[in-house]
Amino acid sequence: MKLYLFKITLLFIPIGLLGQNPNLNYNKFKQLKEEIATPNNYRTASGAPGHEYYQNEANYVMNLMSNDQEQKITGEETITYVNNSPDQLEYLWLQLDQNKRAQNSESFIIRTGGIKSMNTRSIKQLDPDFEGGFNITEVKNKGGELDYVINHTMMRINLKKPLQPGGEFEFSIKWWYNINNRMEIGGRSGYEYFEKDDNYLYTIAQFFPRMCVYNDVEGWQNKQFLGQGEFTLPFGDYEVNITVPTDHVVSATGELVNASEILNSKQLERFEAAKKSENEPVFIINEKEATKNEKNRKKGMKTWQFKAENVRDFGWASSRKFIWDAMVVKQETGDVLAMSFYPKEGNPLWEQYSTKAVAQTLKTYSRHTFDYPYPVAISVHSKWIGMEYPMICFNGGRPESDGTYSERTKYGMISVIIHEVGHNYFPMIINSDERQWTWMDEGLNTFLQFITEQEFQDDYPSRRGPAYKIVNYMKGNKENISPIMTNSESIHQFGNNAYGKPATAMNILRETIMGRELFDYAFKCYANRWMFKHPSPEDLFRTMEDASAIDLDWFWRGWFYTTDHVDISIDEIKHYKINNQNPELNKKDLEEKFIEIKKKDISNQKNSNNETYMDKDEKLKDFYTEYNPFKVTKNEEKKYKKFKENLSEEESEILEENLNFYEIKFSNKGGLVMPIILDFEFTDETHEVLRIPAEIWQTNNFKITKVFAFKKELKQVELDPYLETADTERKNNYWPNKIEPTKFELYKYKDRHSKPSSNPMQKKSKK
Amino acid sequence: MINSFLSIYLLFNFAIHEHYTTITNINFSPEKNIEIVMEFTAHDLEYYFEKEYHKELKLGSINELKDSDSLIFEYISNHFYIKLNNSKITLSYLGKEVNNDESLLIYLEKKSFKNLKSLEILNDLLCKHFPNQQNIVHLEGNLKNSFIFNSKETIHKFK
Structure with missing residues (x-):
């Protein structure tokens, strides 16, 4: 049996190597019909829920x-x-x-994995x-x-x-x-x-x-x-009664129904105050009170009652250690309480940033989707992880024990809170199937996380989103990576595949392919169509096209169904001018070139001041001494006049413009078709940026030639000047050739000692 | 019982912390130097050191371990090598860069390599604690090639 199989494999390899059947359509712009599900009464061809959904x-x-x-x-x-x-x-x-x-x-x-990867500690664990x-x-x-x-x-x-x-x-x-x-x-x-x-913190x-x-x-x-x-x-409605030790504080999906029984009068008062506080969180339990409470060992139990409507899951947290703060986020459709629960170990970071990060997330995400439909959004501090549930999430980001923290820790914490709170939209409300497609929630969520981070602060150090950040992942060997459209369990490199690449793809779609206006409308349309429903990948693909009138099949195919990367190259540029037959101009041109060479010639330069024999002896001169070969003759003038008379009006207009023509050859080396964005710089140092849609590759996916006409003369050309297409090889993006310094060179030759420490606040406090 | 060994995977079920990737760019420069930039997620390496050596690196903070550079270099030397023409080359450590987006860049160099006849690389960085670890290696310059290492494929001969 085994031998038989082996033979078959051998037989198939050469066929596989021979490549694709040339008689079938492998065009990168081929419509996606074969890959995506046929529309039906449950899901329409426009990407919306069907009438029998x-x-x-x-x-x-x-x-x-x-x-x-x-x-x-x-x-x-x-x-x-x-x-x-x-x-x-x-x-x-x-x-x-x-x-x-x-x-x-x-x-x-x-x-799977070898025994080599084990150690005694891991075995013990x-x-x-x-x-x-x-x-x-x-x-x-x-x-x-x-x-x-x-x-x-x-x-x-x-x-x-x-x-x-x-x-x-x-x-x-x-x-x-x-x-x-x-x-x-x-x-x-x-x-x-x-x-x-001696306390536990349960998430x-x-x-x-x-x-x-x-x-x-x-x-x-x-x-x-x-x-x-x-x-x-x-989705469904939840009524959950959680019985915990009487001195525990509980946070959960939904609204606390029996607050008046559970909280003391001071806490209740603060809770009400928080519902009116729009700018600063109000402490319901402050650090001092929490620190006192964590020493408690009161006997007895208490039941916290929660109610949540139209949620797909329920999560909760409980501890004696919780500090609790809250503030309100106002929306047209209703107020939301943004809240945080954290032990004192989370401070000073948590009291300053957590609830405000929750609030900012709700604002940015809602603008791109819909108003947050739940009464609360909660961030609970949980070392090392980030994990999302409806209305509540567990987030890492812990300062050092001396209360200082590195900038990296701060941004790590804010990013994880934005990300996990953002999961309320994807997949808690736009309820995609995570078991099947991780990217549908992680990728879309990471995309909006990037937008939120950039709205939180200028130059926020986002890890994912910008096109150039995905280049290192996409450019190399494809054996151990998989397309985005791969089941969650079979993905290699989870982070790059299901978070980074789809988030980048959406960002490219917004900034480069569709433009913000068309993209934002279509994306919001997808969100609203599938709010409180179960979308599939095709519902997103179809809605983005249907609401924008942009055929995106090539984009989904390239970015989501293949592991191709972007590498477009400028192979060759040739400069042409139309010969307008004008003898005056033509001869002037020749003369200029002649003079230029003469000027450059080293002997000429050195001899220019020497007195020649002819300078001294006039008798050496003849007709040719004064003859100017660049002067237009009568005969030539006559010929030109006749030529002009035979031109149509249109033809003579073109001739008078005296345009420069550039024939540029491009090749698609990475396989992934993308728009061609060119920055032309002219000899007078002015620029013109030209954006050519990806459809330029429609009939030939790999090699194209295009002619550009300018009044001015070109000095240089740069492809993808704003780093927006994830082009993996920039060396072939310039004409004339230009080598960008490598990361290695930049590091080696810069002044390394000038960089300040990333935890300067600690240094300050130590002084 | 033995199957349970593999449950180490459980340790790293984080929803946002899904990296487990290093990216190494190796440039064989025209000046015959080998220039290496190795990118880790800072958090991954810190976590690894905590689990493996019970050491908190605290990269980029004032509390950073004084010998963190030598520890990292020693770690890399044990889990990454380049064999040129069948002999291991000695790399020198230029330094590191810790960024706020969690990227940690390590710069390594080998000056003046001899003619390249064969090239073998070992890379099992972080594989011991992260079974899903993938280590991408890109060769730049005339060699233009790449390979993705993982806990099963830790040595690769480039052709």
Whole structure:
């Protein structure tokens, strides 16, 4: 069997190497019809939800009990599942994400890598002492216990009777699990232990059995949770009661319903004040109070009640250590409370920046999409990570223990807050399938993160967005990278593939291909069409075209379906002029050239002051001594007159303009077609920038020649002068050739000692 | 039990911290020097040092470890080499640059290399703790080539 397979492989290799079938259409402008799904009544060809679009709904009522002694959560939930689909459902699928941490988890088994990459410490960490995973203790409905099957991170409920279109199914599940130590074994949720004051800080998510999405694209989206591909969840309403030690402070998705019971009168007063404070956050619990509270060990438990409408998930955080501040963000459609929860270890960074970063994110994102539709947006401090849930996210960025921080830490923190709060829009509200396509939320979100950062502060050091920052990733060997349109679990280089490249592509689309006006309208249209719905990649691709009248199939094909890169080269420039036959001009031209050479000639230069024999002896002169070969003869004048008489009006106009013609040859070396942007500099040092759409490559994707006409003469040409196309090789972007200094040269030959330290505030305080 | 070894991957399930990539540009200059710029994500290297050596580099801050340059160079020397004509070349460390966008650039150099007949590179930077690590190497100049290393492919002979 093996031998047979081997033979087949051998047979196929040469065929593969021979390349593509020349009889098929491989044009880079070929329409995308074969790659994307056929439009239907659920999703239109214009990229909007169709007239039969539907989505199912999952509503939850949950009671949770947090055990701070044993770091354990126990919960009971009642789910009401609404089948809005036209289909009968024989079974329901739920997601059990905690099972990824179970000892029989598939994600351990399929992960590849050599034993060489292990060390004693990592082995110790991995000793599966930790008993992770859900313990399901009861699954039932009114009719009694329900039949269910667990397949790793997925659980199927076998219905006795199929759930009819339009029908509802109410059932309940009881469960518990051990919370993971996030600092030791990692994870999106878990706890951090603070040894100094013996306290836990819990950031809890994916903590309950959650309904899968059933829709027209995937049927049940029950692809196993392996770690990379995140979540896909239906919308619904949540009522969640969280019981914690009485001195804990809880922050969660949704509105706190029983604030009047939970908060003391001073806190309540401040909470109300925060709802009116537009410019500065108001402390509901300040650092002094939090520091006092973290020493508490009060007996008893307290229940915090939260309510959230139309969300796809629920997350929460709890600790004695929380400082809590809030301010209001005013919108036409309603006020939003921007809030932060953080331990004193987050200060002074967190009190100064967190809530304001939340507020700025809401403002920028809303302008590009829609008003933020939820009552709160919360940032919780959680060392090392950044992770998003509806209305709440867990963010890193911790100063040093002496209260100072490097600039890098500050920007890292602001960036992660903008990014995670931004996830409220993608994918919490524009609810794309993360298990299938990471880029649909990470890429679009990173794109708006870049815009927000640039609005936060001038010259904000954004890591992703500008075209030139993706060049190093795109330019090289393609064996170990994959197109953006690759399933989340199969992606190499997650950060570049699913965050950096799609964010850059969207930015290029906005700045270079479509222009801000057309792009912003179309992007906003996509956001509003798919707000509180489940979009697919084609819905984005189609909307951007449909709302702008720009055929973008070539762009999606090149940037999203291939690993091609941009490398356009100026191969050759030739200068031409029309011979206008005017003997006067022609001869003048010849004379100038003659004089120029004469001037340059070294012997001529040195001899110019010498007196020659002829200077002394007039008798040596004859006809030719005075003869000027550059003078126009009568005969030539006559000939020219006749030539002009035969010209049409149009022809003579062109001739009089005396234009310079430049024939420029370009080649597309990277494969990815892009517009050609040229900066022409003329001999009088003026500039003219010309933008040629990518369609110039339509009939020949690899080599083109184009003629440009100017009144002035060219001095030099630069291709992609504003670094906007991600051209990977700039050496071939100049005429005449110009070598840019390399990064290495810049570093080696600059004064390295002039750079100030990145934590000058520490230096200052030490003095 | 053995399968669980691989769960080290769990450590790095961050939503924004998704880097695990270094990019090394190697230029064989016409003056016969080898000029190297190696780009890390500063956070990755710091995290790695914390896990592997229990050392906090604190790059770019006043509290930066005094010997951070020599530690980084030593680390790189153990996980990256260039073999020219079958013998390892000795690189010298010019310095580093830490930027606010988290990029950390390391500058290395080898002056006057001999004629190039064969070229082999080892690159398993950060692979030990980040199983998904990819290390891109671009050769610049006349050699124009590139290769992406990972924990399975740590040595590559360029043709």
